Amino acid sequence: MKTDIQNIELACFSLGNRLFAVDIMRIKEIILPQKLSGLPRESDLLEGVINLRGELIPVMDMRNRFGMPKADERVPGRLLIVSLQGQMLALAVDNVQEVITVPAGEIKPAPDITEGIGMEYVLGMCLSHEQMFMILDIDSLLTPSDIRLESLRG
Secondary structure (H helix, E strand, O other), X not given: OOOOOOEEEEEEEEEOOEEEEEEHHHEEEEEOOOOOEOOOOOOOOEEEEEEEOOEEEEEEEHHHHOOOOOOOOOOOXXXXXXXXXXXXXXXXXXXXXXXXXXXXXXXXXXXXXOOOOOHHHEEEEEEEOOEEEEXXXXXXXXXXXXXXXXXXXX
């Protein structure tokens, strides 16, 4: 018996004036930023790791991932703790807004446009409260050629 998904719950967040959403089922928790421990070598993708209840979790600044300038120091931000390839990853975002419920049929595919502007990380787009949200493909944020998260496990 096949059951079709009627509605999808999405956690919405912002990076500057850009609005994004992630399937709520992929988020383990949302926390305030923690003290970062550095990595042995500079990384274009990861800022460092946090220790969350004894588990080391790499932190990816989503502004950096999308080639955006650093956030203003006055923006405290949030960390979305997500599961990626069996490993926890913290996504640093400017602000978490709300959880919305979107009918699956109202999600439009991402435009098929040139790579290099971040659309390769977007599954689709949806409209809620007259605002357009880009739905992130969490699994595309890191590829095996980018980094091996397993090497960061304690």
